């Protein structure tokens with residue numbers, strides 16, 4: 476399996492952006508860690524492996540729940556994010572270890588009781604092969620619990636910057652392959668169910684999870700700046716020679732309808748909460 480493009484992406488400017496914005500991203504994504512932790516029903520003494528752990532926020536949450544007996548293991552391909560995760564674990568004095576590895580090829584030395592992930596499993600070139608390999612790292616009778624995004628149309632936080640940019644684009648971006656590795660690759664619930672059963676997982680359950688995302692930034696301007704940096708938008712604008720300031724102004728105006736009483740911006744999101752067993 477060749478995940479080279481994703482490995483390069485998460486070790487380049489995108490990975491660095493996640494490192495630089497890690498505290499803000501973790502605050503924004505905290506409700507989704509809550510959902511995974513709740514679905515995982517972790518018990519003290521269990522062992523956990525977190526796939527595509529990034530800077531380790533979910534791994535550390537899990538480590539705090541299970542205690543030090545076996546600890547939590549985070550796996551990620553991004554060197555800068557793994558480095559940050561390791562330093563966070565040391566600072567928090569939590570029993571969490573981090574492995575710089577491609578989860579589609581890595582096997583844990585000691586199989587875990589449960590595999591978890593927050594938005595870290597949608598980037599495999601061959602997802603069925605990757606999930607079959609991941610299953611080798613969980614004990615017989617072990618379980619899987621992860622959260623992934625539904626499609627763009629249910630995720631206003633991701634759609635809004637694109638909507639703001641649309642009138643300024645000189646040419647429409649080529650329609651994306653909805654199954655290509657990326658944040659929305661698992662939008663089709665039936666496809667996800669098929670991938671997991673092809674990979675040998677049983678009792679696959681996929682539930683919708685809708686949640687308002689409170690975006691980082693104390694005012695609309697700083698929120699818009701943050702959102703312009705998420706995803707491939709700034710690259711698209713640069714490629715077409717479009718002034719980012721114009722799009723940012725359009726985004727600020729579009730966000731006025733999404734203000735909370737305390738002046739923050741909250742937008743709709745839609746995810747799938749996925750669970751399965753290894754029996």
Ligand SMILES: C[S@@+](CC[C@H](N)C(=O)[O-])C[C@H]1O[C@@H](n2cnc3c(N)ncnc32)[C@H](O)[C@@H]1O
Nearest residue numbers: 485527528529551552553577578593594595598
């Ligand atoms: C959207 S980020 C989520 C990070 C983290 N789970 C969080 O919620 O903060 C996706 C993560 O998946 C990682 N990733 C992508 N492909 C991977 C692979 N083949 N094996 C392991 N990690 C991978 C990326 O490096 C990145 O850290």
